Amino acid sequence: MRVFRGFHHPGIAPASALTIGSFDGVHRGHQAMLALLDNEARHRAVPSCVLTFEPHPRDFFAMRAGKPEMAPPRVATLRDKLAELERCGVRQTVVLRFDQALAALQPEAFIERVLVRGLGARYVLVGDDFRFGARRAGDYAMLDAAGAMHGFDVARMQSYEVHGHRVSSSAVRAALAAGEMARAAALLGRPYAISGHVLHGRQLGRTLGFPTLNLRFGHARPAAQGIFVVRVRGLSEAPLDGVASLGVRPTVEDAGRVLLETHVLDWPASLGPAGGYGRLVRVELLHRLHEERRYDGLDALQAGIARDVADARAFFERI
Numbered sequence: 001m002r003v004f005r006g007f008h009h010p011g012i013a014p015a016s017a018l019t020i021g022s023f024d025g026v027h028r029g030h031q032a033m034l035a036l037l038d039n040e041a042r043h044r045a046v047p048s049c050v051l052t053f054e055p056h057p058r059d060f061f062a063m064r065a066g067k068p069e070m071a072p073p074r075v076a077t078l079r080d081k082l083a084e085l086e087r088c089g090v091r092q093t094v095v096l097r098f099d100q101a102l103a104a105l106q107p108e109a110f111i112e113r114v115l116v117r118g119l120g121a122r123y124v125l126v127g128d129d130f131r132f133g134a135r136r137a138g139d140y141a142m143l144d145a146a147g148a149m150h151g152f153d154v155a156r157m158q159s160y161e162v163h164g165h166r167v168s169s170s171a172v173r174a175a176l177a178a179g180e181m182a183r184a185a186a187l188l189g190r191p192y193a194i195s196g197h198v199l200h201g202r203q204l205g206r207t208l209g210f211p212t213l214n215l216r217f218g219h220a221r222p223a224a225q226g227i228f229v230v231r232v233r234g235l236s237e238a239p240l241d242g243v244a245s246l247g248v249r250p251t252v253e254d255a256g257r258v259l260l261e262t263h264v265l266d267w268p269a270s271l272g273p274a275g276g277y278g279r280l281v282r283v284e285l286l287h288r289l290h291e292e293r294r295y296d297g298l299d300a301l302q303a304g305i306a307r308d309v310a311d312a313r314a315f316f317e318r319i
Helices: 028-044 055-062 078-087 106-119 138-149 169-177 182-189 202-207 298-318
Strands: 001-005 015-022 048-054 094-095 120-125 153-157 193-197 213-216 226-235 238-247 259-264 280-291
Touching: 028 048, 028 055, 028 153, 048 078, 048 138, 048 169, 078 094, 078 193, 106 138, 138 153, 153 182, 153 213, 169 182, 182 280, 193 213, 202 298, 213 280, 226 298, 238 280, 238 298, 280 298
Parallel strands: 001 094, 015 048, 015 120, 048 094, 120 153
Antiparallel strands: 193 280, 213 259, 226 238, 226 280, 238 259
């Protein structure tokens, strides 16, 4: 999959079958839409293309209003979103910066500048609640009429349901916030996971007897927070069992920086003590043990981690 920041690049395909959205989490509803998009792209002999936004439009409007807490928690980092889009067979993704200029763009101008001239749309697939342009004034009827004028087909996909419940990014966020990891996995079609390169940290975990793999979550408000039973992929042929903390480390830092710190229960001797640094790993969050806790000092933190390790081992013995 080719990825472009903006659409002013000579490498962008001159024609495409296109869908538009934030695609946070790339859940089963998104996957169904992308499968339909791929089929239509093949029928028209053009590449499939996703137009997505960074930051999330609601992030932008929340920051502009001075109320960052109004932004939705983020399900996936941009890295993970792009990886899932590629896994779904998308040929081209255009990441458009959502800023004041884009927010003020009238629907007609968005169609002409972005869809027609920028991306050469031959087919546009949208969700049943799709709105676009300044003040969300553009809707499906306007897009359909513009398609007839500019020569692209427009289709709308109805909501995707699992067991009678609509699949949406909001539903995934709600499941993650509640620690319902099995529910989140059912909505996503896979275990919820976070990937990234292992970073050097303060070595506090090693000092406490529980060394960790540290990944940064590039958003201030992750949809999931707490202590989790996890599996780590990317360090060995078989996945490694572990326990992880996702959050702001209130006992030792509480600086607002979100980290995923994973302790592998049985570290392979073949990797050596520093064998994880710089490696690209994927951490699957299988079960939430509890929310983040502020411990009364490092001794209490060490004892708390030991309990979490024991609970994680018990979890794996049950499955």
